[in-house]
Amino acid sequence: MARSIDIQTTTKKKQKPLQHELGFGIHFTDHMFIMDYADDRGWHEPRIVPYQPIVLDPAAKVFHYGQTIFEGLKAFKTTEGKVLLFRPERNIQRLNRSNERLGVPALDEELALDALKSLIAVDQEWIPTEPGTSLYIRPFVIATQPALGVDASTQYQFIIIMSPVGNYYAEGVNPVKIFVESEYVRAVRGGIGEAKTAGNYAASLKAQEVAKEKGYSQVLWLDGVHRKYIEEVGSMNVFFKINGTVHTPALNGSILDGITRSSIIQLLQHWDIPVEESTMSIEDLFKDAKSGALEEAFGTGTAAVISPIGELNWLDEKLVISDGKTGEISGKLYDTLTGIQRGTIPDPFGWMVEVNI
Amino acid sequence: MARSIDIQTTTKKKQKPLQHELGFGIHFTDHMFIMDYADDRGWHEPRIVPYQPIVLDPAAKVFHYGQTIFEGLKAFKTTEGKVLLFRPERNIQRLNRSNERLGVPALDEELALDALKSLIAVDQEWIPTEPGTSLYIRPFVIATQPALGVDASTQYQFIIIMSPVGNYYAEGVNPVKIFVESEYVRAVRGGIGEAKTAGNYAASLKAQEVAKEKGYSQVLWLDGVHRKYIEEVGSMNVFFKINGTVHTPALNGSILDGITRSSIIQLLQHWDIPVEESTMSIEDLFKDAKSGALEEAFGTGTAAVISPIGELNWLDEKLVISDGKTGEISGKLYDTLTGIQRGTIPDPFGWMVEVNI
Structure with a gap:
């Protein structure tokens, strides 16, 4: 240019x-x-x-x-x-x-x-x-x-x-409480959910306000078609560690293709921790939580980097995750990603770009 | 106040x-x-x-x-x-x-x-x-x-x-050609489709652009869940006269509650023309069109008032409606509504509010 x-x-x-x-x-x-x-x-x-x-x-x-x-x-x-x-x-x-x-x-x-x-x-x-x-x-x-x-x-x-x-959240990297949203929808396939555009955020404000009144930091969004598949959490992508494997909803046209999301996947693969992108239902997640298979949950995004989830509320059923504490992988991902970002940890991926000042 | x-x-x-x-x-x-x-x-x-x-x-x-x-x-x-x-x-x-x-x-x-x-x-x-x-x-x-x-x-x-x-459309009240949109979605139940807010319009621009390139004025939106029920046309509500009855999609949470829409319904009832608000599939509409039951189609909104639809294209199948001309009811609704609005026709509904100048 x-x-x-x-x-x-x-x-x-x-x-x-x-x-x-x-x-x-x-x-x-x-x-x-x-x-x-x-x-x-x-x-x-x-x-x-x-x-x-x-x-x-x-x-x-x-x-x-x-x-x-x-x-x-x-x-x-x-x-x-x-x-x-x-x-x-x-x-x-x-x-x-x-x-x-x-x-x-x-x-x-x-x-x-x-x-x-x-x-x-x-x-x-x-x-x-x-x-x-x-x-x-x-x-x-x-x-x-x-x-x-x-x-x-x-x-x-x-x-x-x-x-x-x-820090984006006043709570810092402390676990947040999340309300699973059953009434409002953020985006739907064929819509603009994949784009980083104002309308998606405007659509989210009301649900967030209602969740806050109930004592929750953010909402977990379900898909607009079936109202059962997990999409995002607040304005972040979301991950769940279940039986040792880290799962995140597959990109489907209504989920934002997060850069922190893709970096987390790469980091997990680098550590030989199994990671899967797939369609995830809220029902299965609650089953896994009750059986003890759900070990950790966290949101990812540029602003908060990693935001551990300590509690989920779905239709008034409350799930405490990782005893309400930051999980091991969540903490390690946060430390590693922020370490790479500030240059205190080597960057094996070539992610960081130096600015000549 | x-x-x-x-x-x-x-x-x-x-x-x-x-x-x-x-x-x-x-x-x-x-x-x-x-x-x-x-x-x-x-x-x-x-x-x-x-x-x-x-x-x-x-x-x-x-x-x-x-x-x-x-x-x-x-x-x-x-x-x-x-x-x-x-x-x-x-x-x-x-x-x-x-x-x-x-x-x-x-x-x-x-x-x-x-x-x-x-x-x-x-x-x-x-x-x-x-x-x-x-x-x-x-x-x-x-x-x-x-x-x-x-x-x-x-x-x-x-x-x-x-x-x-x-006139909103350069075409005036001449019939427009409409492309039935199968890829993009305007809004979904639980989203913001019922609100008159920027995001819904932002979501519509791309589809409209693609339709224009194909020679169509606007798109007809299908629902985001099943992709088969008729919602709106461009940024207007939509009506179809089928076998003497005028049909319009029922308000369902993702359709704008148009003021012209509700006025049209009231006018039709006033004229003893049967009018129905119901869920309408695009498949049934095309069947009705082929059997000759579909007599007229038109969009309604503040900007254009009545916009007759002369052609629909769904998955490359083209339907000509009312021989591509403005239908009788469409024309009568346009004349009556604009007549009431400019005070040349009596207003039996008390719609018009005078401004003291």
Whole structure:
């Protein structure tokens, strides 16, 4: 990609938040990346500018028809001061798969990766270093054409913002309680569940609110067709260790193809722990739990990395998993993955990509 | 509702477009309505201001998690200069039902209606009067809290914009060709299909794009569970006249509860034409079409009012309906509904609400 990124740095830097008070996605760095799309010009004017509001016509399609895509990935600073990204090319590839599903024109993947790296280099002093912290990167695309006809936009913006973050869950890696959702559905095959797009998250909020009122952190989603097969947990993929084998629902068109998910599978295979992707019913899971075969359960995602599940509630039947504690494999996966990410453990997979700063 | 709406009028009015060149949702009036919500203040500061860009933090939740609702309704000016709204209380009630599904705090319905009327009064000179034209009104809610955690926003804006419009389809009331969608799904029971929210429309764009490439105006959506029951057509409800009875899919949780839909049912009952809401399979419909029992088909919605269907393509089998012409009932419904709306035909149902200007 020959197009060079124009960089306009800020004249007044913000004060950085304390590292133990970061929270998740609340504070943002000094700069952002923007690139525009118009039907007659393609993607153009890639630029890094001071972090600033987005100014849109009230008729911009993103406000009405939800034509928007996002990604989430993290950058880490090693004790030697190197800056590492975790499998960024995977996020950019998925961004383009989501774009395709939502009728958004594809991004040049090399330019998008270059944009990520350039923005990180400009704001590298924002990468936190304390345990559990990282720089969360949020690339997203929004439809900006001001027109109310229901069709794909002719104008878009691709934007990258970055937030220094602590643990996603206030609980940290402590086990969470999960409510198995029987009323609401997140996504269905043929829908947009595989894409990382706003509508799937909007669909999830109500169920999450109801679960929270009942004292649960997240919901476990069942499939929209049979209402019995396990899909995801909250906005994470989900794994179960049953009789020594780690199971996760097979990708079926309505489950997000998680990058942490695929990394976990690779790690387990590397350790010679049997891992299976298959269709999993909630009924079988509860049987396995009652027989003692279910040993561990955990969610996986970029934000939380590994989130152990300590309790499941399905139709008012409660299951305690791993005595409500973090299981052995869950803990080992968390330590290994975060160790590789921060460069304290060797990376045999070539996952980490160094950013020249 | 005691809260009064602050009105700040523009000092430079825009030039109005020619009435025969309006298109749909492209031109916007001189003013807009805005009201803010914050968790600690509730909905506050209802105001009419000059039409202006929305300025949001790039982390605003609407860009990422699609927590947004919209409505669409129309205002008409009669030959005597009266301004009429078509069943606006229905739109406001549905707005609040959608809000509930998406975890958005409810609006005061009286205030929302007052906001609609006040904005129309301020911009009443924008209501076009030529046949087929009207003032399209787009109330919408967006989540504005700048935070990347996946949960319901603590801040929102309720906005109303207005656009003088011509016919929604360039084809006018001419019959359209419809592609029966077998791959993509719009919504599923338990999801957000019943709500008027961005995600449903985002989910529809790809299928519509593929259908257009094949020479079809819109798609007919089948249910996401069995992939055989008829749900909607494009972004409209759908009706079929079979052996003298008019059928429409029953509301099932994934179909939008259309205000034009319910008005059509009421009109047909008023005319003593049998009308049935039931589960309808695409297979039965094609059988009825082949036997000659299918007499007419049409979509219904605020934007297009009645959109006759002249051809259906299901798995490459093509059905011509009503010889590809506008059917008798379709035409009569269009004429009657638009006549009631513009005040040229008596309104026996009390649908029209006059706006004091």
